[in-house]
Amino acid sequence: MKVRPITTVKTVVADIEEAGRGIKLFTLVDPDRWELPPFKPGAHIDLHLPNGLVRTYSLCNEPADNTRYVIAVKREAEGRGGSRVLHDEVRPGDVIGVSLPRGGMTPDARIARYVFVAGGIGVTPFLSMARHLERTEQAGFTLHLIVREEVPLAAHLGALIEEGRVVVHRTSRTGRPDLAALVGEGGSDTLVACCGPEGMTDDFERQTAAWPAANVHVERFVAPPPVIDPDAKPFTLLLARSGMEIEVRAGQTMLAALQEGGVDVATSCCGGICGACKVGWIEGKPVHRDRILSPYERERYLMVCVVGSDADRLVLDL
Amino acid sequence: MLDTVSAGSAHNATQLGWTGVVRFLHFTPRAFLPMRAAEQINLVAGRGIEGDRYMIGNEEGFYSHKPEEGRQVTLFELETLVALKRDAGIELRPEEHRRNVTVEGVPLNHLVGRRFWLGETLLEATRLSVPCRHIEEITGKAIFDPLINRSGLNCKILQGGLVKVGDIVRNAA
Numbered sequence: 001m002k003v004r005p006i007t008t009v010k011t012v013v014a015d016i017e018e019a020g021r022g023i024k025l026f027t028l029v030d031p032d033r034w035e036l037p038p039f040k041p042g043a044h045i046d047l048h049l050p051n052g053l054v055r056t057y058s059l060c061n062e063p064a065d066n067t068r069y070v071i072a073v074k075r076e077a078e079g080r081g082g083s084r085v086l087h088d089e090v091r092p093g094d095v096i097g098v099s100l101p102r103g104g105m106t107p108d109a110r111i112a113r114y115v116f117v118a119g120g121i122g123v124t125p126f127l128s129m130a131r132h133l134e135r136t137e138q139a140g141f142t143l144h145l146i147v148r149e150e151v152p153l154a155a156h157l158g159a160l161i162e163e164g165r166v167v168v169h170r171t172s173r174t175g176r177p178d179l180a181a182l183v184g185e186g187g188s189d190t191l192v193a194c195c196g197p198e199g200m201t202d203d204f205e206r207q208t209a210a211w212p213a214a215n216v217h218v219e220r221f222v223a224p225p226p227v228i229d230p231d232a233k234p235f236t237l238l239l240a241r242s243g244m245e246i247e248v249r250a251g252q253t254m255l256a257a258l259q260e261g262g263v264d265v266a267t268s269c270c271g272g273i274c275g276a277c278k279v280g281w282i283e284g285k286p287v288h289r290d291r292i293l294s295p296y297e298r299e300r301y302l303m304v305c306v307v308g309s310d311a312d313r314l315v316l317d318l
Numbered sequence: 319m320l321d322t323v324s325a326g327s328a329h330n331a332t333q334l335g336w337t338g339v340v341r342f343l344h345f346t347p348r349a350f351l352p353m354r355a356a357e358q359i360n361l362v363a364g365r366g367i368e369g370d371r372y373m374i375g376n377e378e379g380f381y382s383h384k385p386e387e388g389r390q391v392t393l394f395e396l397e398t399l400v401a402l403k404r405d406a407g408i409e410l411r412p413e414e415h416r417r418n419v420t421v422e423g424v425p426l427n428h429l430v431g432r433r434f435w436l437g438e439t440l441l442e443a444t445r446l447s448v449p450c451r452h453i454e455e456i457t458g459k460a461i462f463d464p465l466i467n468r469s470g471l472n473c474k475i476l477q478g479g480l481v482k483v484g485d486i487v488r489n490a491a
Contacts, residue, residue: 006350008350009348009349009350009351010348010349030348032347034347034348034351034352034354035351035352037350037351037352037456038352100350100455100456296460
């Protein structure tokens with residue numbers, strides 16, 4: 001038996017619940033019901049699916065609920081296949097490896113009010129945020145949910161809708177709401193966040209362009225098109241642990257070069273937003289093009305799907 | 319005496335004599351999972367801690383790129399947690415360093431190659447632990463650099479038994 005490094009948290013599917021048209025809630029737990037690694041409100045995890053796909057989903061449950069990871073998955077018939085596998089093949093009792101949770105909202109005492117704007121199934125990261133804020137009463141919040149007609153996860157949002165904390169905007173009846181009006185003028189004690197289709201998040205970014213960056217948060221699930229650098233030069237990767245050298249051709253992604261070289265790197269979005277392919281780097285001058293690593297993390301890690309190199313040689317911790 | 323220990327050799331430290339105490343005990347059954355506090359843990363000679371990941375061995379894989387014998391139980395100094403807060407402003411809880419036994423009053427860095435009693439169990443120190451990025455990833459705290467040279471001690475279990483919070487730690491020389 002070949003022994004491999006353990007790189008994921010081992011979970012089993014404890015429950016699968018129908019949660020509206022085309023949506024299922026999956027509850028993942030430790031096989032012995034041990035506590036799972038903690039997560040921040042709005043965090044997400046990668047699921048390493050049985051067929052080798054790696055897909056990212058937001059955690060819906062309250063972070064204080066530390067023995068479960070609950071994700072909501074909408075079946076996308078024309079998607080890249082992850083949701084179809086989960087809906088059609090995964091059953092209770094199946095083992096699924098997951099990444100450590102990433103991202104999410106760091107509690108900030110300066111924020112007195114949160115305004116969340118969600119499009120359809122993009123509501124998922126805000127469920128755990130809303131539940132966290134309700135429990136802690138640390139700040140007020142309003143969640144604007146923009147849907148065509150049907151409310152996703154209606155049973156889970158019902159009480160919040162009745163309380164007026166969730167405001168549903170049905171575009172089939174009232175048209176698309178004015179995002180500027182929803183987020184308001186803002187201020188240093190307000191944080192606004194958006195998750196939904198690309199067009200909505202782009203619009204949201206335009207509307208909040210003048211806000212302080214720290215007060216605006218966007219969750220993306222679809223990576224932007226890859227960056228093509230016309231001035232890119234070839235460079236050499238040295239893999240510190242194996243001693244391998246791999247040439248990255250001009251215009252080629254580091255990820256593609258690694259895969260050509262037979263190096264197994266986990267991937268998901270391939271666009272610098274999910275973090276699945278994060279690896280450590282030791283020497284060189286990476287050109288970071290991801291959207292999630294902090295300045296501190298960039299001193300140690302890079303995302304091989306989008307990173308470039310400003311030097312002839314880059315040493316990776318692989 | 320403290321000056322002598324901090325500037326001195328392992329020989330000096332062990333000759334000076336010391337007596338420590340077990341402050342916290344932790345274990346976890348699998349990689350990445352949070353460590354759970356315990357009032358007592360059962361050390362099994364030559365194997366590890368009952369219920370802990372390094373003894374169970376029920377997974378197809380390993381936790382380190384260099385799996386090795388001699389990491390059956392790991393120790394950490396409570397004094398390091400105090401220093402981390404004082405020097406780096408980082409509050410690290412005893413379960414977050416992911417070693418099994420947090421001790422106070424034990425010069426761990428001077429014990430490599432030596433035997434000592436942990437309560438009723440006899441341990442042999444194999445090597446110093448090194449900081450790892452994995453713990454930074456799990457905790458979200460920038461502890462790699464501050465923990466260089468004070469990241470704990472790996473040990474073999476020569477004589478097993480129960481270890482309880484409050485047990486005495488002493489030299490077996």
